[in-house]
Amino acid sequence: MSGCAVRIGVIGTGAIGGFYGLMLARAGFDVHFLLRSEYAAVAERGLRLNSQVHGALSLAPVQAYRDVAEMPPCDWLLVGAKTTSNAELAPLIARAAAPGAKVLLLQNGLAVEEQLRPLLPDSLHLLGGLCYICVHRSAPGVIEHQAMGMLNLGYHSGPAPDAAAGRALADEGAALFRDAGLDSNAMPDLEHARWQKLVWNIPYNGLSVLLDSGTRGLMDNPASRALIAELMDEVMLGAAACGHVLPAGYPAAMLEATDRMADYLPSMYHDFAQHRPLELQAIYAAPLEAAARAGARLPRIEMLQRALSFIDARNQAR
Ligand SMILES: NC(=O)C1=CN([C@@H]2O[C@H](COP(=O)(O)OP(=O)(O)OC[C@H]3O[C@@H](n4cnc5c(N)ncnc54)[C@H](OP(=O)(O)O)[C@@H]3O)[C@@H](O)[C@H]2O)C=CC1
Numbered sequence: 001m002s003g004c005a006v007r008i009g010v011i012g013t014g015a016i017g018g019f020y021g022l023m024l025a026r027a028g029f030d031v032h033f034l035l036r037s038e039y040a041a042v043a044e045r046g047l048r049l050n051s052q053v054h055g056a057l058s059l060a061p062v063q064a065y066r067d068v069a070e071m072p073p074c075d076w077l078l079v080g081a082k083t084t085s086n087a088e089l090a091p092l093i094a095r096a097a098a099p100g101a102k103v104l105l106l107q108n109g110l111a112v113e114e115q116l117r118p119l120l121p122d123s124l125h126l127l128g129g130l131c132y133i134c135v136h137r138s139a140p141g142v143i144e145h146q147a148m149g150m151l152n153l154g155y156h157s158g159p160a161p162d163a164a165a166g167r168a169l170a171d172e173g174a175a176l177f178r179d180a181g182l183d184s185n186a187m188p189d190l191e192h193a194r195w196q197k198l199v200w201n202i203p204y205n206g207l208s209v210l211l212d213s214g215t216r217g218l219m220d221n222p223a224s225r226a227l228i229a230e231l232m233d234e235v236m237l238g239a240a241a242c243g244h245v246l247p248a249g250y251p252a253a254m255l256e257a258t259d260r261m262a263d264y265l266p267s268m269y270h271d272f273a274q275h276r277p278l279e280l281q282a283i284y285a286a287p288l289e290a291a292a293r294a295g296a297r298l299p300r301i302e303m304l305q306r307a308l309s310f311i312d313a314r315n316q317a318r
């Protein structure tokens, strides 16, 4: 596929949007970045990536916009904002979309596509993307990339006439990221993959905030380590109740993988530290609601969610 033939828009250029957008632009794709608070810095100095995988990379100049009305119509729209912004972003996404565009949510959590779908025109394809990566912003326009980078895509809904056509679009998206040197695959079942990723995000994202700790501290303390394992088991139960039986050894594999990782602060920790809203609906409420509908109660996750709701409300009032 020729890089220049495809026009890509990044809606929300933070850690994730900045990382994947920069990699695509450096691979020759025509990438346009919508920014908010970091617009001036990025328009002036470009994007910088300090990557422990790819080395120090930069993109300058950047096709940066603070007003979506100035963006050209894009064939692919990568939504890199937090899930808490999706409803307000829907009209902006529709505004930046070329006819029949593919909208790809690069977000954690469950049911994020279901929440956004009714707010988008029916003519747009909607896909979900799961990012297996550790990135955060350290300054305006500066992204720190600690590890990994794989991005898997699944088709959710839109004008694709059948599952095979949806799968072909997910394949097309994965090919873009592979052209940018990244590991990327199409997934047959987006909801299944979202549940699987929650086995990691539900314990670590929330506990990093609640216990004010990175992954190393959480893993080294026997009490928090036990809690992580119990929370993972509850996610497995919730997933199974919803028809997604995950491999029995998956929690153990996630614990081992996290043991091998350098200390890491999940994205929810950064949100808390910056007094931004936490992604509690997507990462906690939606899985709890889905499990409850399927007849499963997940009391530890429920307790974690309530504690986080308290912390989130107080944190934003400050
Ligand atoms: N960081 C990571 O390693 C991983 C993150 N994820 C998931 O990826 C998603 C994105 O996370 P992350 O990149 O860390 O988040 P960031 O907070 O770094 O980035 C979000 C970006 O969206 C922008 N934004 C929000 N609203 C608007 C708007 N109305 N107009 C323009 N820009 C807007 C923000 O701008 P502003 O600065 O003005 O707020 C910010 O630049 C989340 O769902 C997260 O859970 C998944 C795997 C790993």
Ligand SMILES: CC(C)(CO)C(=O)C(=O)O
Residues within 6 Å of the ligand: 108, 131, 132, 133, 134, 200, 201, 265, 266, 267
């Ligand atoms: C699992 C991990 C660490 C990387 O994919 C992640 O999802 C996150 O930080 O939100």
